[in-house]
Amino acid sequence: MDTRFPEGGRPRAEIDAALDAMAAGDVDWRGGRVPLYVFGATAEVGEVGRDAFMRFFTENALGAKRAFTSLRRMEEEVVAMALDLFHGPEGAVGGMTSGGTESILLAVKACRDGARARRGDPAHRGNLVLPVSAHPAFDKAAALMDLPVRRIPVRADLRADVAAMAGAIDADTILLVGSVPCFPYGVVDPLPELSELALSRDLWLHVDACVGGYFAPFARELGRPIPEFDFALPGVASISADLHKFGFCPKPASTVFFRDAARAAGRGFDLDVWPNGRFATATFVGTRPGGGVAGAWAVLNFLGREGYRALAARLLAMRDDYVAGIRAIPGMRVFGEPDLSILAFGAEALDMGAVAAGMEARGWVPGLVREPPGLHIMMSLLHEPVRERYLGDLREAAAEAAPAQGAAVQAVY
Template sequence: MYIPQTGLSKEEILATLRAFKSRDMDWKAGKVFCYVYNPGEDPAEVTREAYLEFLTENGLDPTVFPSMLKLETDVVRMTLNLLHGDANAVGHLTTGGTESILLAVKTARDKARAEKPHIKEPEMILPKTAHAAFHKAAHYLCVKPVVVDIDPQTFKVRAEDMEKAITGNTILLVASAPSYSQGVIDPIAEIGALAQKHNLLFHVDACVGGVHLSFMRKLGYEVPDFDFNVPGVTSISCDLHKYGYAAKGCSVIMYRSKAIRKYQIFACTDTTAYTLINPTVLSSKGGGPYAGAWALMNFLGEEGYKRIVQTVQEAAKKLMDGINAIPELRVLGQPAMCMFSFASEVINVYQLADEMAKRGWYLQGQFSTPLTPRNLHVSLNFGNAHRVDALLADLRDGVKIVKTKTPIDSDAIRAMVGAAVQSPDPEAAFGQLAVSAGLTGTDLPSEMAFINEVLDALPDALCNVFLVNYFNDLYS
């Protein structure tokens, strides 16, 4: 594609953009159970208008745009107050959970460099259920991830197993509130005690749960302490663009004190250009996400958030009870909030996901591990809470249909994958595997069950290579 010689009209442009979305899942219909968090039309409209009001402003230099500083300070302080940060607690807005997590790891690494210079190969200890963003941060920042197994019944990490993994190179402990995959909260208080005992930083990933769990607590639900209430917690990430319902591109990274936060900030006066001071990863930062979050939080208020959370929790209980009432399906663990996963010993859940997709539903497939079965993930939010009955009806029908289909031969796929791994020409073998799985060219596959079976059978390291190569071809 080239820049057109003559510009298109506004009408042509908008019509074309809308046409691009024709193959997208219809999230507005409430049938997509991840990626999008819809607070309803009135809050969304306020967010859109506020976002556009600050579309052009740049958060790079607060002396030029003090409005951006005001917006960020207000949003961070509202979030800190929700998560029991005291007057010493501080934070910054970031573009998302991955950036927040990356900054928490960077802060731990740089603090260790300054205060524990004898550590040459820093390590962070994280549960198997920790978000992949921690592995990405480890890769970017040359910090070794030490992964601890979880309890296969509760899907939570055990504090005693975390302690066994601590070495002289450990700089950071990590836990989730909740973990994305099964929606359970790790034993934060116990791990906080470990952090204090061993003089370590401790990051709680509350990207999905920070706002929702806080309002569950205010509504009287039983929620274990997970935030700055817990001694030993030194940093928390919380995405406002998930269950805070803000526009995409807004997360908060928070620290117990400025003494920790200072290791996050980067400054450079070593060039002929302007002085660069970056509290977060980005330099230029659009004002839209800042203003959108500020507007939404003030529009909803505590009472608005409580109404949303109550509605969603009631729908989540109904959905989980309904899934457990389907004999072939079961919810994994005891989810702490409105996100969870379900599995089956009777049918292939990847085939069920395809059957549901034909009916317009999107349920997110998750691969198996030695401690967890293959499963489908659900993040229920206000925008699809009203669709629970319809989803359950289609799940019941979908299970019946999948049971009539020829099951995918998992043993044959594992044998095929094993042969590719042992091949003297693995690149050619994996190319053939990609063809078999339907992962070729730039066309997105319409069905994912066979592809997910192949990817699930691959060893993690090879699956990563496989996906890197596919995405390298997918994008221009």
């Protein structure tokens, strides 16, 4: 690695060759070898998103109001389309962000600031009550805002335990969380029950649909047993949903929504003591790539409901085939009943760390889950053509693995 700032420029051909050489060491994500990070639909969908992104490669969404009104219109239309999808009531608002973590951070901040205003206490440290399976972004938000977090064990079916969460609520609780689906197990939490709990305790319920927000509605339309999870439930105050996951849009692109403007009031940043004048943003970041906005607008319009239903049908059929193949391996079981295309699975009698090592030796990046010890995959259509090879390698790796010794598998994402 050269750590010196280059004295002179390098030829374009040399730069391209160097980039190709560095990329040669990456795992073959296009060949379905990576269990997360990238999400593929069809080649045409990818081209639509890429071309729109590159068309607005230089534009900055920070200037959408004053300079790049095209981006403002596209973002407003993306938000409007999504609110239609998520049954947004009259007065619901939302915006685009850089990703699920930022969407969650904004929702937690809006909840915290709203709770402080209602209590008349600008320093109130309200706590968050969430299932142990909820995403670490909530803890990241809480760490930044100095808020206590209470993670509650899930039920035997790996879904949020609403009764246990109710028991953890106290006078300082401000936020409840449910996932669509949770990342560790791929199951959707019982949002109708969580909505009732939130209403009965006058609490903010955030639905983390970062993974499944642009997948679950179409799975429901196809008749899959996905419970209601969006603003159709009266207790839902906010929703996060990533466009760059199963919306199949270019990164970075996520969305966050609020039931009404009052709840959204605390999400952004507003400063009016600067020599340049007032500085206000609805996001944590300032500069935002215009390509992310344009790519999302293009893909949503290209696919429409019909296109997303077709992709959901393929994903769910693929998921069912993977589940059947995993269950056919002696001793192997899928954890819970996955609702979308995240699978976690393992075998109590096997050292799952050794199984993971066997998969890695065969060229796969093994996703891992610690409790219970197992493997983890979040599948898009990149994983459709490699199913038989994956299952064959998994069968071989399981056959080679030693008996379980009680050590937990570890993963760092």
